[in-house]
Amino acid sequence: xxxxxxxxxxxxxxxxxxxxxxxxxxxxxxxxxxxxxxxxxxxxxxxxxxxxxxxxxxxxxxxxxxxxxxxxxxxxxxxxxxxxxxxxxxxxxxxxxxxxxxxxxxxxxxxxxxxxxxxxxxxxxxxxxxxxxxxxxxxxxxxxxxxxxxxxxxxxxxxxxxxxxxxxxxxxxxxxxxxxxxxxxxxxxxxxxxx
Amino acid sequence: xxxxxxxxxxxxxxxxxxxxxxxxxxxxxxxxxxxxxxxxxxxxxxxxxxxxxxxxxxxxxxxxxxxxxxxxxxxxxxxxxxxxxxxxxxxxxxxxxxxxxxxxxxxxxxxxxxxxxxxxxxxxxxxxxxxxxxxxxxxxxxxxxxxxxxxxxxxxxxxxxxxxxxxxxxxxxxxxxxxxxxxxxxxxxxxxxxxxxxxxxxxxxxxxxxxxxxxxxxxxxxxxxxxxxxxxxxxxxxxxxxxxxxxxxxxxxxxxxxxxxxxxxxxxxxxxxxxxxxxxxxxxxxxxxxxxxxxxxxxxxxxxxxxxxxxxxxxxxxxxxxxxxxxxxx
Numbered sequence: 147x148x149x150x151x152x153x154x155x156x157x158x159x160x161x162x163x164x165x166x167x168x169x170x171x172x173x174x175x176x177x178x179x180x181x182x183x184x185x186x187x188x189x190x191x192x193x194x195x196x197x198x199x200x201x202x203x204x205x206x207x208x209x210x211x212x213x214x215x216x217x218x219x220x221x222x223x224x225x226x227x228x229x230x231x232x233x234x235x236x237x238x239x240x241x242x243x244x245x246x247x248x249x250x251x252x253x254x255x256x257x258x259x260x261x262x263x264x265x266x267x268x269x270x271x272x273x274x275x276x277x278x279x280x281x282x283x284x285x286x287x288x289x290x291x292x293x294x295x296x297x298x299x300x301x302x303x304x305x306x307x308x309x310x311x312x313x314x315x316x317x318x319x320x321x322x323x324x325x326x327x328x329x330x331x332x333x334x335x336x337x338x339x340x341x
Numbered sequence: 342x343x344x345x346x347x348x349x350x351x352x353x354x355x356x357x358x359x360x361x362x363x364x365x366x367x368x369x370x371x372x373x374x375x376x377x378x379x380x381x382x383x384x385x386x387x388x389x390x391x392x393x394x395x396x397x398x399x400x401x402x403x404x405x406x407x408x409x410x411x412x413x414x415x416x417x418x419x420x421x422x423x424x425x426x427x428x429x430x431x432x433x434x435x436x437x438x439x440x441x442x443x444x445x446x447x448x449x450x451x452x453x454x455x456x457x458x459x460x461x462x463x464x465x466x467x468x469x470x471x472x473x474x475x476x477x478x479x480x481x482x483x484x485x486x487x488x489x490x491x492x493x494x495x496x497x498x499x500x501x502x503x504x505x506x507x508x509x510x511x512x513x514x515x516x517x518x519x520x521x522x523x524x525x526x527x528x529x530x531x532x533x534x535x536x537x538x539x540x541x542x543x544x545x546x547x548x549x550x551x552x553x554x555x556x557x558x559x560x561x562x563x564x565x566x567x568x569x570x571x572x573x574x575x576x577x578x579x580x581x582x583x584x585x586x587x588x589x590x591x592x593x594x595x596x597x598x599x600x601x602x603x604x605x606x607x608x609x610x611x612x613x614x615x616x617x618x619x620x621x622x623x624x625x626x627x628x629x630x631x632x633x634x635x636x637x638x639x640x641x642x643x644x645x646x647x648x649x650x651x652x653x654x655x656x657x658x659x660x661x662x663x664x665x666x667x668x669x670x671x
Binding site for chain 1: 487488
């Protein structure tokens with residue numbers, strides 16, 4: 147066989163390999179790739195409190211386990227998980243855990259109505275995010291997204307999609323025990339052409 | 342200072358004022374053109390009108406004003422979103438081959454041509470400059486076959502990567518897009534709509550809820566939502582859906598035949614040939630105006646609709662037969 151023919155065959159094989167790579171790698175929803183924040187210091191911006199009573203510095207929560215959740219009134223899955231987020235804020239408050247809920251692309255009025263309709267906890271911290279700086283710093287693709295931060299201020303977990311009592315409880319327990327829950331994609335996922 | 346000097350100074354100041362922001366905005370747009378909007382499909386943050394993209398562009402502008410370099414700004418965005426945020430993969434590391442592959446293909450092609458010329462020259466055959474490089478038929482068949490095979494495999498595999506984000510992850514961030522109304526109760530939809538009265542993107546959910554009430558026969562609840570859709574500067578298809586059903590409801594609920602037909606016609610003017618609107622018009626014509634011949638003509642038109650749902654086709658066919666027979670509407 148001539149080298150030209152070998153080259154032609156190599157070109158065809160390369161085309162097939164490219165096709166497989168494109169189909170398996172580039173078809174992934176970029177929102178589902180592992181967050182580069184995992185294992186990194188958590189962004190800790192100072193944000194206005196939702197009730198307008200002042201600003202809140204997320205860095206002030208160092209030493210506690212922090213659950214940062216991004217939500218909005220127009221987000222249906224957020225409505226599903228709000229009860230469980232509030233319950234987790236209550237249940238884990240005495241174990242040095244703080245749930246922080248940050249409004250994502252929504253007005254303060256709509257967010258307050260949403261919380262009043264669903265569930266609100268006095269143990270949780272509700273913050274606005276003017277200009278979406280916190281959402282950008284956390285790399286939010288869509289909501290709900292929830293981040294788990296250990297007492298040292300390192301992001302050790304991320305949940306994409308609506309959480310529930312089991313996900314929240316088990317993730318917070320894991321962080322309290324020094325483990326790293328990592329990234330969890332909740333609900334049905336599409337990782338490649340086979341799924 | 343002379344008048345000329347003053348004029349030059351003024352011109353210089355004007356140029357500084359005019360050129361400064363433009364240059365930094367150009368930089369911002371250039372950076373934005375390289376960054377993928379995280380909630381869009383392939384748009385850059387410079388092109389996308391989404392709030393996420395606008396926020397990111399504002400951040401880019403702020404960082405430029407603070408004196409950061411382009412690389413620093415891009416690195417900041419990638420630090421939270423990964424390299425997937427780059428529209429062009431970096432010409433380094435694991436994605437370097439994406440840039441080198443076309444070059445390699447070109448070099449290989451040139452090498453193949455050169456070798457071919459060389460082989461023909463050394464075998465003593467006529468110079469390639471005086472003959473055409475025509476492969477034998479068997480080579481044509483082999484080459485074409487391989488190309489078709491590679492193409493088929495490419496299409497088959499690449500076509501499979503059209504993936505949906507899980508239902509519980511609202512990528513676009515708007516409840517009206519891509520949500521499954523069957524998975525949500527009427528009460529939940531009412532609550533979401535109540536919290537988003539000023540949000541035009543809520544029309545999708547409003548229509549889904551109104552249609553649900555419509556199908557349940559709860560015209561009173563459906564009416565308010567259809568009216569709200571029409572009051573919100575809706576898209577043509579949304580307005581057409583609302584007019585059509587409002588038309589049926591005023592006929593079916595209040596017995597107002599003429600108003601019903603007028604409203605359905607408004608819907609048809611917006612989406613001509615809509616099978617559902619035509620069918621309702623046929624029913625109102627048959628039952629309200631007691632005109633089976635005119636109704637039969639309309640039903641006949643419905644049946645010409647391509648890809649008509651088989652159940653609908655059966656129902657319309659039955660009505661058509663009855664109307665053609667001059668029967669009164671059931």
